[in-house]
Amino acid sequence: MTPRPATPSHPPTRTRPHARPHAQAPGAARAEERRALGAWLHDNTLQALEYLASRSRPAIEGDELLRMVRAEAALLREFLEHGPESPDRDLAEGLRDAVRDARVIASHELELVIGPLEAPCTGRPAEALVNAAREALRNAQKHAAATSVVVYCEVTGGRALVTVKDDGVGADTSGMRTGIGIRDSIVARLEQNAGVARLESAPGAGMLVTLELPLQREAA
Numbered sequence: 001m002t003p004r005p006a007t008p009s010h011p012p013t014r015t016r017p018h019a020r021p022h023a024q025a026p027g028a029a030r031a032e033e034r035r036a037l038g039a040w041l042h043d044n045t046l047q048a049l050e051y052l053a054s055r056s057r058p059a060i061e062g063d064e065l066l067r068m069v070r071a072e073a074a075l076l077r078e079f080l081e082h083g084p085e086s087p088d089r090d091l092a093e094g095l096r097d098a099v100r101d102a103r104v105i106a107s108h109e110l111e112l113v114i115g116p117l118e119a120p121c122t123g124r125p126a127e128a129l130v131n132a133a134r135e136a137l138r139n140a141q142k143h144a145a146a147t148s149v150v151v152y153c154e155v156t157g158g159r160a161l162v163t164v165k166d167d168g169v170g171a172d173t174s175g176m177r178t179g180i181g182i183r184d185s186i187v188a189r190l191e192q193n194a195g196v197a198r199l200e201s202a203p204g205a206g207m208l209v210t211l212e213l214p215l216q217r218e219a220a
Helices: 026-053 062-082 091-105 123-144 180-191
Strands: 109-117 148-156 159-166 196-201 207-214
Touching: 026 062, 091 109, 091 123, 091 148, 091 159, 123 148, 123 159, 123 180, 123 207, 180 196, 180 207
Parallel strands: 109 148
Antiparallel strands: 148 159, 159 207, 196 207
């Protein structure tokens, strides 16, 4: 590694709290920031507003409606103050929160199964998996017409795995049009963290969303 000069010719550049380790061209960095902001707003605030404005949603009691609005306001304030990540929250805790929130609007049974957790999964990997799972749960609520959705997670063999399986109407994935939800909130989110997202389905066979991320090994 080339040593740093003793007296730099210009002051060091400050980095954003969640900046990537490799520098990006200004235009590419701005485009990435817009994409990340758009994905977050789509996954959270927009989804809540669309649900509340939907005529097809089941009736919500006043206290429950107030809880939803307060929760969304708190989430938006946290994002504005600290960014999209919650480094101290692990995968299982994040999924419990996601399933709890999904149950508020779910018209189907919703179960969370925690498998073996052989290593901690926190920070960016955990948030990527949790937010992608949230989007999969929203898609199941909107499109699956399911009676049951099961979320499963495990951390084994140096990788974290989350699946979201519904028993709904399914779809032909070969001809399925992917919008911002699947493209940015699931697939791209996993790819940006060196992971992979797979959607498996067929008409009448429900949908299985598989989210998988490798975990970084600590240096010996």
